[in-house]
Amino acid sequence: MNAHPSKLTTPDLRDECLDGAQCLFDAELHDGPDPVEHPDARAAREDVAKDICATCPVQVACLEYAIRTRPVGGVWAGLTAEEIAQLAARRAVREQLADVYQGVA
Template identity: 40%
Template sequence: MMMLDWSRRAACLGMDPELFFPISLEGPGRSQVERAKAICGGCPVRQPCLDYALRTRQFDGIWGGTDPDQRRELMVKAAPRRETVPARARPGDH
């Protein structure tokens, strides 16, 4: 597997990956999420990490300092809006 160039400068490099993939975002897992986000907070490649997670639709774990719910929200905000086009009237329709 080819390593992403930005990941070689990540603050989490060499850390236990399980820290960034808590079993739950609530209860005891909440402190794990906060520890992982704190590490991301000082990471020099936080934005490329987040961009990668959004682009590849990573729905698990902490990426770029965000949890899955935060990334889903970002994906929804970034999704192209579909404009509703009114149906064309056909001859004979009233």
């Protein structure tokens, strides 16, 4: 990747995420089985998925993509959808504050 993930368009970022992603080998591990799984089984599966994400060569691009698209489920870049939603909300607040401070300067 020549550009920082934050500089890529969302479609380009999606393509970047797919090139070499470790989750492609076992998508159910990251997305979960259908229809419902026991909470203990889900926690164990997510822990394994997070470990795999930790070694993924496209983790940074995946995180940027997940923050932009805000998935409703699964493990992305080592974070659950709920954790990504929280991170995205914090980022939005930081960006709003940065805009305010830039307007003052």
